[in-house]
Amino acid sequence: MFFEMGGCFHEETLRMTAANKALRDKSDSIRSNLSKINAAVVRFNLNYNGGGTMYAHEGNRNEGTYPFYINQYVKMTLGSDNKPNEAGYDKSLAEINRKLEKLRHAKAYDFDNSEKSRALYQVDKRTEEMKLYVEEMMESIQGLTSVLQVKDQSAVYILNIISNSIPSVDIDPTDEIKGLIPKGWHILEGATGDAAQAKGDLNKDGITDIVAIIEGPPITKEVPSRALIIALGNEDGTYTNSITADKAVLKNDEGGVFGDPFDSITIDRGSVLLKFYGGSNWRWYYSYRFRFQDNDWYLIGATLGSYFNGDRTMDNADEEDYNLLTGDYIIQTVDENGNVITETGNRGARKLIPLKDFIAGEKQFLD
Template sequence: MRTIGYVLIILFNISLLSACNSSNVNSSDPPSSKSDVVANHTNEPLSEEVKVEEKPSKDINTLIPSGWRLLIQDDEPVTTEGDLNKDGITDVAMIIEQLQPNTEEAPERSLLIAFGTNDSYLLSIIADKVILKSDEGGIWGDPFESLSIDRGSVVVSDYGGSNWRWYNKYRFRFQDNEWYLIGATMGEYFSGNATQEEADEQDYNLLTGDYIKKTNEDGKMTTERGNRGKKQLIKLKDFNIENM
């Protein structure tokens, strides 16, 4: 079982560490041009041996590194589309999984995001510390729940556990020529006497500092709202879900 208090301590510490290495983010700044996006290819999210297509490609699948494949869940590819850099052109986010034919270990997973142009795609980032592996959901099984684009942000959701269930949702947005974590929701509950709607949950808007805390006290739900102050945003390339 993951405790929410521990999660929050880690989240705050990561935010403070990030502040030492990053400049302030202004969410009202206009999106950058596609010529700036190409510079994001040097984030080195994968090993040096992995070759990633750096040129514009008409086929999104050519942007998947060698030795990796598009994740298939419930017979459907895990991919979603929407406008992520506010240029009116459809972009794409997908989950990719490493090919491991000769091992019983669960394969690594990564989040791939590419910007669309009029006739091709440009790779923006491959983040390799965002998606949990298929064996990291406890008795529940594969913890990956969904990938979506909502209000111009990429949203990754997980769910797992056994009698005690946990879930989280992370929201990433492209601004100032960089990807940032701008929202986080984390919850847990005992499935023997509660549902997810009755979970202890904390939701943070990292852009404003606003939070909503819901607590289940002997079946009675209480809600607390407040503002913890703005923190330096965490870059997607520095995000590690294992530390959350």
């Protein structure tokens, strides 16, 4: 069906370009590069997923729809509304490059993540072949951009078609920033079994950044060291280490009877939120907020709380909350009758503590 419909659009395109050989040659070249990209995508998907006729069928469907896309491109090129769009062109191309960079780091799907499975399903071989097909995509896209030449609306239209055709892949966060993690270290596994990491935009550039808690190798008679690493994303899909704070994370044995005090790490409202929880009958919790400003990372907020586990919870704990940007604070205490007493005030603006100097569990910000 798609090929029959495509044939109709192709005939119309031939009529529209009958008196414009340059445009016909250009549209034919665009179609040729789209087909090359499509073929590389199909082969990438087959290796990434370990087979599946659905990817071949999807490739055939794409081939059948390309005459329609080329038809629309020609109409846009000949139309009066085809205005220059350099910003849109550069943005679309950057998105394509970001996706391709992610594909370069992808690994072939492993059905049960075992040595036997890797050998049986040729995971390593498939991964290497995937990289070759990504290179083919990149070469064809480079050839296509050289054909497009003009950064206008019609060119953006073609780039968006390419961007939408590039497959999405799951990347282990360790793979994305593994080059930034010291040898022998690893991303901490939280209490839920998930990696202690989060993604979001921390420096307002529209690119995804990664924060993670990393843990060092075991040391004789000592628990492993921990650190907070913040990796800022680049336009090409790679990451740059912005900071590794080696005193910002409590160790495994610093949670008291409760055990490992690490609670969570998230990205919230453009800042890093790091939480700890520990104690025994008396429970305590800390929450720290860090933000990138003035070309550095700073502690901008802190919440400290405690309560007796026998008759209270975090909902009615003694708690101190400090906004270190404004100086505002809220101190909540609970008397022996269970009444909540709240004190608010302002300590005045003070010099912020850089993340590199921050020590988890200490009240430096109150000095």
